[in-house]
Amino acid sequence: MSKKLTTREENYSNWYNELVSKADLAEHSEVRGCMVIKPHGFSIWEKMQRALDDMFKETGHTNAYFPIFIPKSYFSREASHVEGFAKECAVVTHYRLKNDEENGGIVVDEDAKLEEELIVRPTSETIIWNTYKGWIQSYRDLPILINQWANVVRWEMRTRLFLRTAEFLWQEGHTAHATKGEAIAEAEQMLDVYATFAEEWMAMPVVKGIKSESERFAGALETYCIEALMQDGKALQAGTSHFLGQNFAKAFDVKFVNKEGKEELVWATSWGVSTRLMGALIMTHSDDQGLVLPPKLAPIQVVLVPIYRSEEQLNDLREKLEELMSKFKSLGIRVKLDDDDKRKPGWKFAEYEMKGVPVRIAMGPRDLEAGTVEVARRDSGEKSSVAFDDVVGHVEGLMDEIQKGLYDKALKHREENTHTADTWEEFESIINGKGGFVLAHWDGTAVTEEQIKQKTKATIRCIPLDGDTTPGNCILTGNPSARRVLFAKAY
Amino acid sequence: MSKKLTTREENYSNWYNELVSKADLAEHSEVRGCMVIKPHGFSIWEKMQRALDDMFKETGHTNAYFPIFIPKSYFSREASHVEGFAKECAVVTHYRLKNDEENGGIVVDEDAKLEEELIVRPTSETIIWNTYKGWIQSYRDLPILINQWANVVRWEMRTRLFLRTAEFLWQEGHTAHATKGEAIAEAEQMLDVYATFAEEWMAMPVVKGIKSESERFAGALETYCIEALMQDGKALQAGTSHFLGQNFAKAFDVKFVNKEGKEELVWATSWGVSTRLMGALIMTHSDDQGLVLPPKLAPIQVVLVPIYRSEEQLNDLREKLEELMSKFKSLGIRVKLDDDDKRKPGWKFAEYEMKGVPVRIAMGPRDLEAGTVEVARRDSGEKSSVAFDDVVGHVEGLMDEIQKGLYDKALKHREENTHTADTWEEFESIINGKGGFVLAHWDGTAVTEEQIKQKTKATIRCIPLDGDTTPGNCILTGNPSARRVLFAKAY
Numbered sequence: 001m002s003k004k005l006t007t008r009e010e011n012y013s014n015w016y017n018e019l020v021s022k023a024d025l026a027e028h029s030e031v032r033g034c035m036v037i038k039p040h041g042f043s044i045w046e047k048m049q050r051a052l053d054d055m056f057k058e059t060g061h062t063n064a065y066f067p068i069f070i071p072k073s074y075f076s077r078e079a080s081h082v083e084g085f086a087k088e089c090a091v092v093t094h095y096r097l098k099n100d101e102e103n104g105g106i107v108v109d110e111d112a113k114l115e116e117e118l119i120v121r122p123t124s125e126t127i128i129w130n131t132y133k134g135w136i137q138s139y140r141d142l143p144i145l146i147n148q149w150a151n152v153v154r155w156e157m158r159t160r161l162f163l164r165t166a167e168f169l170w171q172e173g174h175t176a177h178a179t180k181g182e183a184i185a186e187a188e189q190m191l192d193v194y195a196t197f198a199e200e201w202m203a204m205p206v207v208k209g210i211k212s213e214s215e216r217f218a219g220a221l222e223t224y225c226i227e228a229l230m231q232d233g234k235a236l237q238a239g240t241s242h243f244l245g246q247n248f249a250k251a252f253d254v255k256f257v258n259k260e261g262k263e264e265l266v267w268a269t270s271w272g273v274s275t276r277l278m279g280a281l282i283m284t285h286s287d288d289q290g291l292v293l294p295p296k297l298a299p300i301q302v303v304l305v306p307i308y309r310s311e312e313q314l315n316d317l318r319e320k321l322e323e324l325m326s327k328f329k330s331l332g333i334r335v336k337l338d339d340d341d342k343r344k345p346g347w348k349f350a351e352y353e354m355k356g357v358p359v360r361i362a363m364g365p366r367d368l369e370a371g372t373v374e375v376a377r378r379d380s381g382e383k384s385s386v387a388f389d390d391v392v393g394h395v396e397g398l399m400d401e402i403q404k405g406l407y408d409k410a411l412k413h414r415e416e417n418t419h420t421a422d423t424w425e426e427f428e429s430i431i432n433g434k435g436g437f438v439l440a441h442w443d444g445t446a447v448t449e450e451q452i453k454q455k456t457k458a459t460i461r462c463i464p465l466d467g468d469t470t471p472g473n474c475i476l477t478g479n480p481s482a483r484r485v486l487f488a489k490a491y
Numbered sequence: 492m493s494k495k496l497t498t499r500e501e502n503y504s505n506w507y508n509e510l511v512s513k514a515d516l517a518e519h520s521e522v523r524g525c526m527v528i529k530p531h532g533f534s535i536w537e538k539m540q541r542a543l544d545d546m547f548k549e550t551g552h553t554n555a556y557f558p559i560f561i562p563k564s565y566f567s568r569e570a571s572h573v574e575g576f577a578k579e580c581a582v583v584t585h586y587r588l589k590n591d592e593e594n595g596g597i598v599v600d601e602d603a604k605l606e607e608e609l610i611v612r613p614t615s616e617t618i619i620w621n622t623y624k625g626w627i628q629s630y631r632d633l634p635i636l637i638n639q640w641a642n643v644v645r646w647e648m649r650t651r652l653f654l655r656t657a658e659f660l661w662q663e664g665h666t667a668h669a670t671k672g673e674a675i676a677e678a679e680q681m682l683d684v685y686a687t688f689a690e691e692w693m694a695m696p697v698v699k700g701i702k703s704e705s706e707r708f709a710g711a712l713e714t715y716c717i718e719a720l721m722q723d724g725k726a727l728q729a730g731t732s733h734f735l736g737q738n739f740a741k742a743f744d745v746k747f748v749n750k751e752g753k754e755e756l757v758w759a760t761s762w763g764v765s766t767r768l769m770g771a772l773i774m775t776h777s778d779d780q781g782l783v784l785p786p787k788l789a790p791i792q793v794v795l796v797p798i799y800r801s802e803e804q805l806n807d808l809r810e811k812l813e814e815l816m817s818k819f820k821s822l823g824i825r826v827k828l829d830d831d832d833k834r835k836p837g838w839k840f841a842e843y844e845m846k847g848v849p850v851r852i853a854m855g856p857r858d859l860e861a862g863t864v865e866v867a868r869r870d871s872g873e874k875s876s877v878a879f880d881d882v883v884g885h886v887e888g889l890m891d892e893i894q895k896g897l898y899d900k901a902l903k904h905r906e907e908n909t910h911t912a913d914t915w916e917e918f919e920s921i922i923n924g925k926g927g928f929v930l931a932h933w934d935g936t937a938v939t940e941e942q943i944k945q946k947t948k949a950t951i952r953c954i955p956l957d958g959d960t961t962p963g964n965c966i967l968t969g970n971p972s973a974r975r976v977l978f979a980k981a982y
Contacts, residue, residue, distance in 0.1 A: 029557070031609065039554070039637060042553070042554050064532075070522070087589070091583060092581045093582065097566075098578070106566060108582055108608055117599055167558055
């Protein structure tokens with residue numbers, strides 16, 4: 001398989017697809033819409049999971065697990081939720097197959113039809129609130145701060161690896177609170193956790209904001225989100241946190257007795273990020289040579305490649321490289337020595353470049369004599385000869401430098417591609433031209449929002465929590481606008 | 492809710508069910524056969540996952556993720572596999588619901604019928620080998636050493652929390668090798684990993700062995716297993732590792748070109764453990780007061796409980812207990828200070844006893860004066876007064892002592908309940924009486940095995956890898972027997 005990618009310039013979409021495949025991240029399965037997450041892709045996802053899970057636990061959450069199947073009737077209980085979620089989904093109708101006596105093979109056993117169909121969860125609010133009903137009686141039982149790591153299924157006809165797949169992996173937090181204020185504080189806290197994770201771990205700057213009413217989660221009173229800008233000028237929603245009010249408590253009759261002995265409905269939040277973050281990570285940093293990874297999320301941070309002609313040379317090099325390896329390990333740097341004899345150095349260089357290993361160290365017989373190694377940075381492509389004795393300290397510094405460099409570069413890209421538009425012409429020309437984020441005035445109505453979407457495919461990504469709150473006039477209708485909101489075409 | 496359990500003596504099965512519920516481990520959901528794993532139960536499972544995952548990675552494996560849905564036809568490809576797996580399962584037949592215009596609510600949209608039904612995976616050999624076909628061309632691509640953490644569904648009518656549920660969580664390793672010897676070595680290595688995990692982490696002694704032909708995994712040439720003995724004298728299969736030969740390579744046409752340029756079929760293994768281990772853990776150590784946990788798997792190893800009448804007393808105690816807490820933390824001991832004012836100390840004592848926290852430290856005003864704390868061991872119930880300055884070292888020692896003590900106790904129980912039987916009468920009287928493991932001769936035929944099962948409900952748990960290989964005569968037929976095998980009634 002050729003390791004050369006279509007360039008971003010030539011065809012951004014092909015570049016993405018080829019990179020995901022060639023960097024061993026994921027591939028389409030033969031099951032429509034479902035992906036296989038390959039070892040390298042999964043190892044990055046695991047790093048994300050671990051970091052997020054630690055942050056959830058630091059903020060007082062615990063993990064639990066709820067059934068994958070949800071009885072169909074549960075979805076009808078929360079009126080807006082059913083519209084948003086229960087339509088395109090995988091429906092289990094039978095629980096047995098049998099041998100096909102006539103034609104061979106196996107067929108569905110019609111005698112094993114379920115009384116009520118089960119839906120493979122598209123999200124778990126309904127089954128979780130049905131469970132919480134049994135867990136909550138008194139204010140003493142609150143808050144409940146639970147997260148679940150799970151697979152979910154939303155039937156999708158047009159899929160793209162990581163960005164939109166029928167089955168995907170995610171985490172969904174579901175919390176229950178005694179007061180409205182506590183629930184809102186929770187939803188806001190988790191938005192901050194997501195933003196911190198995106199910026200500090202993924203090196204991906206994000207805009208924190210709230211969704212317009214029509215972009216809200218089905219069943220939420222408020223949806224908070226983080227939005228990132230990809231290299232092609234399109235936005236990507238990277239995480240959402242919902243204040244659900246008492247909607248699910250009402251739907252599933254979940255009440256508690258407060259300190260004063262009075263019964264009240266429970267307040268709820270839910271929040272989630274998914275394997276979609278893998279798509280965001282790829283499209284934020286990668287280049288025409290392949291994946292670029294921030295060191296904090298790189299499964300292998302440093303790869304050591306010996307360059308040799310003879311077994312004897314290899315042995316000498318291996319001794320030095322193993323010495324380096326143990327020094328890196330003692331510093332907690334994830335390192336791999338690739339002395340696989342089945343592959344040539346050139347193949348290995350291309351492979352680790354494609355897979356986004358942040359630092360490559362090569363050592364050949366001449367280096368051995370000179371007491372040096374060649375250090376190559378994946379982000380800048382820069383190569384330098386470093387004295388063997390200095391290399392550990394040098395690389396340790398590079399880890400921070402690359403992490404910060406990637407963030408700064410992405411932030412610069414976002415800043416250069418965030419525009420303000422004051423007229424419809426200006427707005428249209430940016431959206432249809434160079435793209436990017438556009439801060440513009442909007443009259444606050446769903447009708448105008450829909451018209452702008454129809455005309456340009458741009459949507460309101462969010463109403464930023466920070467930023468300009470000067471009033472003005474809607475770019476489309478000229479009606480009064482309370483403040484600028486953030487528009488973009490989005491993934 | 493009363494915290495008192497039915498005793499094991501009174502009714503072992505009720506004891507188990509009540510414990511699982513009252514220790515906050517799991518509960519039945521309203522979805523038939525599916526369980527909710529509650530926070531405390533899940534946190535123990537997470538500890539197991541982490542330890543196993545580390546061991547898998549140390550032995551060269553990486554994680555990946557494959558689709559939850561498997562096209563029905565895949566199961567027909569491996570003849571014995573279809574018989575074993577594709578029958579009792581969740582079948583997805585449709586991908587959309589719609590509003591019911593007549594009766595309200597939502598109904599299945601008959602226009603959205605799948606061309607081929609999808610099965611929610613009961614195990615993933617078929618979809619994984621269908622994927623491996625695209626990954627393997629040359630000997631350079633081998634071995635593939637992949638593990639998956641996933642949920643699986645096997646429709647079960649009679650379910651018991653953790654032990655047998657329709658949906659459960661597990662890991663499934665699927666490896667591909669160039670040679671038969673390498674595949675067998677892999678299957679044996681993973682059996683050893685499981686045995687080490689069971690004994691060193693779960694403090695649960697196991698017998699390693701191979702399954703008789705009729706108890707083999709559907710599609711395997713050899714199934715290795717670890718078998719543990721529960722307190723009620725019944726056996727529990729705690730993990731299996733399968734040598735699959737070339738069966739799945741044949742079924743999915745997976746070949747590779749060897750170093751000599753010749754095409755060969757690939758060799759396979761698969762191996763798995765599940766949330767069933769939670770049931771094994773509970774039934775190995777717990778007592779009539781609730782869960783007993785080995786310290787290595789305890790989410791909280793030490794709980795600190797202040798006993799106070801006034802806010803002032805609490806503040807004084809908290810200061811000392813926080814000092815203790817930070818010392819424990821610096822040693823890597825998982826500690827919780829429970830100063831929740833909503834609950835009384837008596838309630839807390841019962842709660843942590845039920846939940847199996849290995850060590851409880853209580854401190855009241857008198858302890859404060861005397862410079863002591865009360866240390867209570869969950870395993871033995873033993874309480875002692877320990878000088879404040881000695882308590883950290885004392886508890887650190889207890890962690891090892893309790894871990895080892897639980898293993899020794901379980902081993903003693905197994906030894907006392909492992910019998911040899913030389914006649915049918917002896918065999919029947921043990922199996923129907925005190926129970927336990929019975930080492931007995933068997934003529935090696937599936938017919939005899941089935942007859943013994945029909946007569947006594949005992950099955951061949953395994954042919955132990957170690958142990959007596961002296962020939963003899965079958966307890967049922969008197970025919971020659973190559974060696975004793977291990978019988979028991981089993982979960």
